[in-house]
């Protein structure tokens with residue numbers, strides 16, 4: 142679980158609770174023998190409370206010196222620890238209305254809070270009324286650890302709430318939001334569960350408080366390699382040209398990866414290699430699972446069939462073990478998710494560019510492959526459809542822990558929006574310049590804006606290929 146600490150005038154701090162430590166002291170002072178999270182607001186007592194980890198669950202216990210609420214409930218008895226769940230909020234309140242809010246989330250975010258603009262981000266039905274926000278589509282919204290049951294919701298300063306894969310915080314009459322990559326949020330949680338902590342004879346492991354107090358957090362490592370490529374090379378003797386050269390790459394599950402690079406660099410060829418369609422001179426490629434989804438650069442769907450017929454045809458091939466009814470349900474679900482429900486009876490040849498790209502994708506999602514390769518799925522899409530597409534993809538990655546590789550020339554979408562996790566940048570002759578988290582690319586290429594990535598690489602391809610290879614060779618395989 143992560144906790145997000147909002148202290149007045151100090152912004153947001155994100156800390157990973159990795160469960161290795163049983164007791165974490167919260168307060169202005171550090172406690173000997175405990176892991177500590179130091180809060181610095183001057184109205185706080187030295188010791189505020191404890192976060193306890195017990196049998197896979199987190200709890201909060203009050204030290205009883207200051208007013209504290211967990212999910213609306215004021216804590217009065219310091220021997221009772223209250224369960225913290227996804228969406229829980231600890232509110233530490235001072236009488237002058239100063240307060241610290243601590244939100245709890247299962248999942249990962251990357252500390253890039255942006256101001257929520259209702260016109261730009263249409264997924265939340267928000268009205269702003271005299272500085273106050275009123276949110277109408279509150280179904281499935283989580284606030285203080287529970288789903289909201291009213292018709293609308295008016296967030297107050299300091300409130301944190303979660304909607305789909307976004308986490309919001311309301312501060313100074315602005316809504317800030319951050320994309321949350323929820324993984325395996327447990328269902329049917331008993332939100333009111335309490336436990337009694339007996340004495341202090343439980344063993345606790347010490348962890349270095351300095352590590353805990355830093356903004357940087359350790360990564361949750363529930364991922365496994367989805368694609369591993371080792372020394373993959375293919376040389377074209379006739380053209381005297383490498384189609385892929387010394388490709389070393391490990392892509393973990395649960396990542397949405399944008400593959401970029403100049404035309405002819407070898408991006409589609411990389412996919413051919415992963416799909417085992419390219420004969421290699423040397424090297425190995427290991428894929429998690431035996432099914433791969435592939436949306437090719439140019440659609441191969443039959444244009445004379447209707448959307449429904451195409452879906453049924455592929456469902457009969459890919460979902461052999463399912464009943465007809467189950468297949469139909471799945472088809473309806475996917476067409477709905479990809480905004481194609483209205484076009485079921487349309488001929489494929491009559492679809493617009495964007496619609497036919499979405500159909501290509503719907504076909505690939507039928508059997509829910511763990512790894513999906515998409516070659517320019519966004520080509521020809523307008524900005525709105527493009528965003529919708531990436532939103533669908535990022536949700537798929539978060540919900541199913543799948544791995545999606547998207548070749549794209551859409552630098553803006555890949556870099557400016559929160560959907561893409563990692564960038565893979567290719568240089569000519571099938572070489573890799575960079576693979577890693579999107580945000581790390583700035584430092585790597587020494588640029589301030591990811592839009593400048595092509596300029597940075599243009600005359601320095603060899604340098605960055607070398608840099609990548611040096612980095613890779615230092616890692617353990």
Ligand SMILES: Nc1ncnc2c1ncn2[C@@H]1O[C@H](COP(=O)(O)OP(=O)(O)OP(=O)(O)O)[C@@H](O)[C@H]1O
Pocket residue numbers: 377384402403404405406407408409410411438
């Ligand atoms: N079947 C083939 N035989 C030989 N060379 C090929 C073949 N297909 C592609 N190439 C060459 O391999 C190189 C990489 O092609 P690839 O299609 O992978 O590029 P790309 O990065 O996907 O480019 P684009 O962005 O234009 O789609 C190019 O120089 C191309 O001419």
Ligand SMILES: [Mg+2]
Pocket residue numbers: 408409410438516
């Ligand atoms: Mg290509």
